[in-house]
Amino acid sequence: MEDKKDTEPENGNVKVVCRFRPVNQNELDRSGEKQICQFSKNKKSVTILRSKNSDGSVSSNKFTFDRVFDTQVTQRKVYEKAAKPIIEGVLKGFNGTVFAYGQTGSGKTHTMQGPDIEDLEQQGIVPRMIRTVFNRINSLDDNVEYTIKVSMAEIYMEKIKDLLNPTKVNLKIKKDKDRGIYVQGLTEQYIASETDVYNIMKVGNAKRTVASTQMNDASSRSHSIFIMNITQNNLDDHSSKSGNLYLVDLAGSEKVAKTNVCGTQLEEAKGINQSLSTLGKVIHALTDKKIKHVPYRDSKLTRILTESLGGNAKTCLIITCSPSSYNELETISTLRFGTAARNIKNKPKVNKKYTVAKLKLIVSQKNKLISTLRERILCLQNFIKENGLEVPSDKTLKELAVKLGPEVDKIIKEEQEMNDEEEKDNSERDSEGSKIDEDDADDLIDEENKEKSKKFLQLVESNTDNSSKTRDKIMAEYLKIQKLLSQEREKCQKQVDLISNLKEDHQIFQLKIKKLSLIRENFDNYKETTEQKVNEFKEETEDAKNKLEITNAKMTKVKRELAEIKKLYATAKAKVERYEEKGTEFMIDESKQNKEFRKKVKALHDQIAERDQLLSQIQHNPEVSSDLKAIIEESQHQLLDQERQAMADSDNPLLKKFLIEGGDINLVPKQDSCYLAPSDVERIIAKQKENQKLLLEKKKKASNLKKENSDLLAKIASLANIEKSDLESVANAMAEEKLEDIKEQFTNEKEKIMESLQIRSEKVLQLDEKTDIPYKKSTKLRDSFDSDHSDKAKIIRNYEKNIESLILIHLQTSFELSAMKVEMKVSHRQVKSLTKKLESAKKDLKMKSDDNKDLRKIVSNLQNTAENATFFQHRNTIVSPHHSTLRKVIKKTKKS
Numbered sequence: 001m002e003d004k005k006d007t008e009p010e011n012g013n014v015k016v017v018c019r020f021r022p023v024n025q026n027e028l029d030r031s032g033e034k035q036i037c038q039f040s041k042n043k044k045s046v047t048i049l050r051s052k053n054s055d056g057s058v059s060s061n062k063f064t065f066d067r068v069f070d071t072q073v074t075q076r077k078v079y080e081k082a083a084k085p086i087i088e089g090v091l092k093g094f095n096g097t098v099f100a101y102g103q104t105g106s107g108k109t110h111t112m113q114g115p116d117i118e119d120l121e122q123q124g125i126v127p128r129m130i131r132t133v134f135n136r137i138n139s140l141d142d143n144v145e146y147t148i149k150v151s152m153a154e155i156y157m158e159k160i161k162d163l164l165n166p167t168k169v170n171l172k173i174k175k176d177k178d179r180g181i182y183v184q185g186l187t188e189q190y191i192a193s194e195t196d197v198y199n200i201m202k203v204g205n206a207k208r209t210v211a212s213t214q215m216n217d218a219s220s221r222s223h224s225i226f227i228m229n230i231t232q233n234n235l236d237d238h239s240s241k242s243g244n245l246y247l248v249d250l251a252g253s254e255k256v257a258k259t260n261v262c263g264t265q266l267e268e269a270k271g272i273n274q275s276l277s278t279l280g281k282v283i284h285a286l287t288d289k290k291i292k293h294v295p296y297r298d299s300k301l302t303r304i305l306t307e308s309l310g311g312n313a314k315t316c317l318i319i320t321c322s323p324s325s326y327n328e329l330e331t332i333s334t335l336r337f338g339t340a341a342r343n344i345k346n347k348p349k350v351n352k353k354y355t356v357a358k359l360k361l362i363v364s365q366k367n368k369l370i371s372t373l374r375e376r377i378l379c380l381q382n383f384i385k386e387n388g389l390e391v392p393s394d395k396t397l398k399e400l401a402v403k404l405g406p407e408v409d410k411i412i413k414e415e416q417e418m419n420d421e422e423e424k425d426n427s428e429r430d431s432e433g434s435k436i437d438e439d440d441a442d443d444l445i446d447e448e449n450k451e452k453s454k455k456f457l458q459l460v461e462s463n464t465d466n467s468s469k470t471r472d473k474i475m476a477e478y479l480k481i482q483k484l485l486s487q488e489r490e491k492c493q494k495q496v497d498l499i500s501n502l503k504e505d506h507q508i509f510q511l512k513i514k515k516l517s518l519i520r521e522n523f524d525n526y527k528e529t530t531e532q533k534v535n536e537f538k539e540e541t542e543d544a545k546n547k548l549e550i551t552n553a554k555m556t557k558v559k560r561e562l563a564e565i566k567k568l569y570a571t572a573k574a575k576v577e578r579y580e581e582k583g584t585e586f587m588i589d590e591s592k593q594n595k596e597f598r599k600k601v602k603a604l605h606d607q608i609a610e611r612d613q614l615l616s617q618i619q620h621n622p623e624v625s626s627d628l629k630a631i632i633e634e635s636q637h638q639l640l641d642q643e644r645q646a647m648a649d650s651d652n653p654l655l656k657k658f659l660i661e662g663g664d665i666n667l668v669p670k671q672d673s674c675y676l677a678p679s680d681v682e683r684i685i686a687k688q689k690e691n692q693k694l695l696l697e698k699k700k701k702a703s704n705l706k707k708e709n710s711d712l713l714a715k716i717a718s719l720a721n722i723e724k725s726d727l728e729s730v731a732n733a734m735a736e737e738k739l740e741d742i743k744e745q746f747t748n749e750k751e752k753i754m755e756s757l758q759i760r761s762e763k764v765l766q767l768d769e770k771t772d773i774p775y776k777k778s779t780k781l782r783d784s785f786d787s788d789h790s791d792k793a794k795i796i797r798n799y800e801k802n803i804e805s806l807i808l809i810h811l812q813t814s815f816e817l818s819a820m821k822v823e824m825k826v827s828h829r830q831v832k833s834l835t836k837k838l839e840s841a842k843k844d845l846k847m848k849s850d851d852n853k854d855l856r857k858i859v860s861n862l863q864n865t866a867e868n869a870t871f872f873q874h875r876n877t878i879v880s881p882h883h884s885t886l887r888k889v890i891k892k893t894k895k896s
């Protein structure tokens, strides 16, 4: 088994190990299986056999490192030799760094992470280090408390990105007295188990900038840094140690011609090569004594690695190489880089701190020592006095100090060295984890002082006999004690200063804690208020949603009602139009026929009168024979037939009706006048009945209309009720006053509507009466026809009058209907605009659902509009605005 020291560099130098990966397919294709590296048996050097020179000879370069790993080495071996000593150092309180450098595709990520971080065989050094940490923690005593924090960052195109919080993309590097160099704002994740770290690593690795190049399918385009801080608090001696571990997987150096990258990848390659070249410069500056300035600040990478390169850290550089001749130049360049880095000297030290309690303890020990020394001086002075000697003055003492100075210094130095050695032993014992009990420490100091006093007294006693001889010695001893005292005082002062500094720090820290707790408190309050507000807002939103839903439902209902009203209105309108058309047709037809009929009847009357006259003259003429009279009578009949035929042939449909459908008109010649035959009267009566029937139909229609109107009214009233209920539901949220106002308004409007309804009912009754008049008249006429045939002509005239009045009524109805039609059109438009308003109101409501004020306003407007519309609807269906004017026109017509 190899010795551990085998790979340990001396004097804190950076440890450099070199790893060659197996040849890959790309290299096999290009340069075959031939390898350019020869590994030494002691595993410390590698010889690169370079290409043939022009004379056929082969030159070679030998490179020596702390360890060289050949192509077949296992991941475990690399870890044990390269990284394990570093993590062990970190666990002792040192800072540690492991970083991999090499050509792109040479195996840096393979070495650092491994193909699978959870595969125990294949995992790289990062997961193995983590396992070591947790194994160590679990095996140690309970008197040490561990705190582990991890961070992951990448430097991409000279910008530091937090891999655990990728929103942090351009973080700054800072320096602090306590923390040293650190990345400001970088997420630090506290971890408690191996699994925690693996999970974090998976998250961080997934965020890394990786791209496929000709040299590597998954080429890292950034430098990735895994930082682990391990702090150990020793509960026994109140000391704390803190070690930072930096695990850096650098982006690969690359020859652009080989990687064949362009665009962003070309820019990346430039950035990568630039920062790696700065790393080379830093290493060069650190190893060349002539160069005073180290350009750490020239790149983010070297700035972060300041402590790792030439500072307070134990560092291991792993250089990774390709064994193929295809990458010969890159391999040699990498090996040279490693060789240079080997010369970097680091100054690692344990980052140990004492707690205030521990420092107080040290001060009290020193104080004890001072008082012991004082006592010793007093004792010495007394001894001098007792021996009749004079205690030397300060001046004499100073002179003596000058005289005996070198001798005293020598004694002090010897003692100092002894102390240092003791301290070192203690420190080593500390670092090994050995414990010293506080009481034991006190005892040790007391023992030490007693021992010193004893020695001193012995010295004094031995010197008493020959005081003159030993006086100088005593004085020297005295001076030595004085000097030791002042040194101890100084030390003590330093410790006191340190304590006061620590106290100050402690106070600042406590202030910070106070501030933080205040911030926390504020934050909690803020959070609480915000949560409350959010809840309130949620509730409000829920309310608003409910309200909106209710309003929507109401709107839909109102809309549905309106659509029904519109439908009813359309049906009513269609009915009215049909009625109007039929009425007008009928009226025109009737008036035409009646006129012609009257004309014909008049003409017939005239003819009959003439003939009657002639006939009576002939009949009363004695000169006319009875035969002639018969002939005349015969011819009269013939004439009548002819006339009847002519009438039947005429265009008058009424006459035709009479003659063709109803049979003959028998004109009965009378002595002084001519009357209609009873059969004709019967027909006229039938006609009258038909008219009556028509009138009844009209009446029926009027009553239907009335019914429809009342239905409409009921609908409108229910709509008004809906609006009212809407209003009431919204008004609940409104002020009481507003509600009263609206209710009052509503009642007024309702009263108005009821009034107009009353008026309309009256009007309908009037209309009914009007339609009843001709009916009654025709009944009367029929009665009169029945009672007295002799008054038939008179009745016909009455009948004609009645027909005229009927025409007028029809005209009136027609006017009324057309006026109603116009108004219904207006009403229709109003209904349309109302629908539009309702729709826009609905939209508004949707948009401002949470604004109750607006809602109230809109609903109030809506209610007013709906009420107005309802009112107009009533008015339009009930009262014609032109009714009085119409009546005047009818009156005029009647008169004329």
Ligand SMILES: Nc1ncnc2c1ncn2[C@@H]1O[C@H](COP(=O)(O)OP(=O)(O)OP(=O)(O)O)[C@@H](O)[C@H]1O
Pocket: 020, 021, 022, 024, 071, 102, 103, 104, 105, 106, 107, 108, 109, 110, 111, 115, 216, 218, 219, 220, 221, 250, 251, 252, 253, 320
């Ligand atoms: N020692 C090894 N044994 C087996 N395979 C290896 C070894 N080293 C590297 N590889 C393989 O070589 C390929 C490139 O390795 P890797 O990604 O680690 O290179 P890299 O140096 O990190 O590259 P880049 O700088 O481009 O990110 C990977 O497929 C990896 O698995």
